[in-house]
Amino acid sequence: MAKQKTTFFCQQCGAESAKWQGKCPSCNAWNTIVEEVIVKENKKEIWSDTQDKNQSKVKKLTEVTANETQRIITQDAELNRVLGGGIVEGSVILVAGEPGIGKSTLFLQACLQMPDITTLYISGEESMQQIKMRADRINQKNERFFLLTVTDTQTIFNEIKKLKPDVIVIDSIQTLESPFIESAPGSVSQIRECTAEITRFAKASNTPVFIIGHITKDGNIAGPKVLEHMVDTVLQFEGDRHYAYRILRTTKNRFGNASELGIYEMNENGLRQISNPSEILISQKEDSLSGIAIAATLEGARPLLIETQALVTHAVYGTPQRTVSGFDLRRLQLLLAVLEKRGGFQFGVKDVFLNIAGGIKVEDPATDLAVIAALLSSYEDVAIAAKSCFVGEVGLSGEIRAVNRIEQRIAEADKLGFEKIFVSKFNKKNLHSKTNIEIVMLSKIEELYRILF
Ligand code: TYD
Numbered sequence: 001m002a003k004q005k006t007t008f009f010c011q012q013c014g015a016e017s018a019k020w021q022g023k024c025p026s027c028n029a030w031n032t033i034v035e036e037v038i039v040k041e042n043k044k045e046i047w048s049d050t051q052d053k054n055q056s057k058v059k060k061l062t063e064v065t066a067n068e069t070q071r072i073i074t075q076d077a078e079l080n081r082v083l084g085g086g087i088v089e090g091s092v093i094l095v096a097g098e099p100g101i102g103k104s105t106l107f108l109q110a111c112l113q114m115p116d117i118t119t120l121y122i123s124g125e126e127s128m129q130q131i132k133m134r135a136d137r138i139n140q141k142n143e144r145f146f147l148l149t150v151t152d153t154q155t156i157f158n159e160i161k162k163l164k165p166d167v168i169v170i171d172s173i174q175t176l177e178s179p180f181i182e183s184a185p186g187s188v189s190q191i192r193e194c195t196a197e198i199t200r201f202a203k204a205s206n207t208p209v210f211i212i213g214h215i216t217k218d219g220n221i222a223g224p225k226v227l228e229h230m231v232d233t234v235l236q237f238e239g240d241r242h243y244a245y246r247i248l249r250t251t252k253n254r255f256g257n258a259s260e261l262g263i264y265e266m267n268e269n270g271l272r273q274i275s276n277p278s279e280i281l282i283s284q285k286e287d288s289l290s291g292i293a294i295a296a297t298l299e300g301a302r303p304l305l306i307e308t309q310a311l312v313t314h315a316v317y318g319t320p321q322r323t324v325s326g327f328d329l330r331r332l333q334l335l336l337a338v339l340e341k342r343g344g345f346q347f348g349v350k351d352v353f354l355n356i357a358g359g360i361k362v363e364d365p366a367t368d369l370a371v372i373a374a375l376l377s378s379y380e381d382v383a384i385a386a387k388s389c390f391v392g393e394v395g396l397s398g399e400i401r402a403v404n405r406i407e408q409r410i411a412e413a414d415k416l417g418f419e420k421i422f423v424s425k426f427n428k429k430n431l432h433s434k435t436n437i438e439i440v441m442l443s444k445i446e447e448l449y450r451i452l453f
C-alpha cells in the first residue's frame with residue numbers, strides 16, 4: 001500500500017503549507033489554499049531506466065561539443081526570433097496565454113510547416129477530429145505530424161518512446177495527469193509533478209518540449225508561478241481579442257534575449273507572421289491630427305515605430321481622470337507631474353487619455369518623449385508634423401536622457417521614410433553613421449515645446 005501524504009497548496013501562487021489557512025502567507029490571497037493528496041511511493045518512470053544511466057555522467061566543459069545545443073530552425077521567423085534563433089534541443093518551453101488567444105493554432109501551424117521534423121502533438125483539450133478540422137482550416141499537410149489525445153503522463157512517455165519524435169507539443173499542462181499524484185488535473189501539485197517529469201524527460205532524451213499553459217485573468221500562469229523556474233523559456237502569447245494582432249513575447253530565455261517579440265495576425269486560415277510591424281502600427285491618416293506622436297522604440301533587439309495617441313480635455317469631475325491603454329499608468333502620472341512642474345502646464349485640471357495604437361503594450365522608457373509630445377500636442381491642439389518621430393527617456397527634472405541602441409532606432413525611422421527624429425543631446429557621442437533623416441538634439445522638455453509649437 002502506498003503511503004498517503006497530503007499537503008496544502010495555494011492555488012494562486014503555488015506556496016506549500018503544512019496546515020490549512022484562510023489566507024495564503026506567501027501571496028496574501030484569501031481562500032486559495034486547498035488540500036491535495038500526494039502519493040510518493042513506487043516512483044519509477046518508464047523512460048528513466050533506459051536513458052538515465054548513460055546520461056547523467058560527469059563531463060568536462062571543454063569536452064561538451066557545440067552541436068549538443070543544436071537548434072531546430074522553424075519556418076516561422078517570428079517563433080525563431082522569440083526563441084533566440086530556433087528551438088534548442090532538449091529545452092522545455094512554456095507558452096502561456098489566455099484561452100482562445102491562439103496558442104493551439106500557433107503550434108499546430110508551426111509544426112505542420114516543418115516537413116522534415118517528426119512532431120508529436122499531445123492534446124488533452126481537443127479530440128483528433130477537432131484538430132484535424134483546424135489543420136484543414138490552416139490548410140497544411142504533413143506526413144510526420146502525429147497526434148495523441150491521452151492525458152496520463154506514463155502512457156505519454158510510453159508512446160514517445162515508440163515514436164521518438166523530434167519535437168513535442170503538450171496542449172495543455174492543465175489537462176495532464178501523473179499517476180504518482182492523487183490530486184485532480186490542473187491542481188498545483190499535478191502541474192508541478194507533470195512539468196518535473198516532462199523536464200527530466202526532455203533533458204534525458206534531448207527532445208524539445210513545448211508546454212502550453214492557460215493563464216488566469218490577472219495574468220498569472222494558472223495557479224503556479226512555480227512552473228516558470230522549472231522551464232528554460234517562458235513565452236507569453238497575448239493580444240486583445242478585439243484586435244487581430246497577437247504578440248508572442250519572451251519573458252524568460254536561457255538560450256537568448258529575454259525581451260524578444262514576435263507579431264502575428266489572426267486570419268481566416270491561421271496566423272500570419274508580420275515581418276514589418278512598424279507599418280501596421282502606425283495608422284495611415286491623410287491629414288495630421290493633434291495628440292499623435294510616433295515613438296521609435298525597441299522591443300528586444302527589434303526596432304519598432306509605434307503611435308502614441310493622447311487626448312487631453314477639460315475635467316468634468318472634481319478628480320481628473322487618467323486612463324491608459326498599452327502604457328504604464330504610473331509612468332504617465334510621472335510624466336504629467338514633470339510637465340506640470342517643469343513646464344508649467346495645467347494638467348491638474350485636465351482629463352488625460354493615452355493609448356498605444358494597435359493594442360500593443362510598451363515597456364521601453366524611450367517612449368517617454370513621444371508620450372510628452374503627444375500630450376503637449378493635444379493640450380495645445382496643434383498637430384505634430386507627420387514625418388517626425390521621437391526617442392528619449394524623460395527624467396524627473398524634465399531632462400531628456402540618452403537611450404540605448406540609438407543608431408538602430410534612427411535607421412528604422414529612416415527606412416520608413418521619416419524626415420525628422422528628436423533625440424537626446426546626450427546620445428550625440430553614439431551617433432556615427434550618416435543618415436538622410438534630420439536629427440534634432442534636445443536636452444530639456446522646454447526645448448521640445450519651443451521647437452514644436
Ligand atoms: P486557439 O488556438 O484554439 O486558442 P487557444 O489554444 O489559445 O485557446 O484559437 C482559437 C481562436 O482562433 C478562435 O477564436 C478562432 C480563431 N481562429 C481563427 O480566427 N482563424 C483560424 O484559422 C483558426 C484556426 C482559429
Ligand code: MG
Pocket residue numbers: 103104105125171
Ligand atoms: Mg487550445
